[in-house]
Amino acid sequence: MIIGLAIFFTILSMIVSYRVIKGPTITDRLIGADAIGIFMSIVMLLIALEYDLYLLIDIVLAYAVLLFIDVLIYAKYFEHGELYK
């Protein structure tokens, strides 16, 4: 059940990568990349449950923080055209 859910979320993130590759504007690519990051963190969480690798939960926490900061930096860069202003 749990590993089936992990495979299911992986297939969903592969489908979302269509929007990242094709997407007409830069905003679609950013939203798709954000969704893929969240799906991958969910997959890591489910793998940590299935194989009793509880170290992966800490890695998921750091991964979520890095994903958040990453998206904020991209948004600021595309809004102002430069990072420091």
Next chain:
Amino acid sequence: MEINIIIAYFLMSTGAIFAVITVLGLLRFPDVYTRIHAGAVVLTISAVLVTLGTAIYVWEFFLSMKVLLIGAFFLFSNPMATHAIARASYSRKIALPKEYEIDEYSSYLGRDKK
């Protein structure tokens, strides 16, 4: 099978259904801003439900607290990131129509610049 495993499976399956709705919205919505809405609202609920199911599944104090911390972080970080993307996309005028019926956010941003 214990009762917490059943509740955890139920929550994870609900999160998977919301993830399917997210993917449908990201692929099928016609506009940039409606796609932002799909990626903000439904994806947050999906991630929070799956982490809640994980926290009920492990059912041990410190591990559950850690997983709930991840869920709470998703609950406030994903709408903030999506709002930042939408604001950047609005102020760069990506995929906006030529003329509006009503546009209140431009006057808000102009007040912000002063």
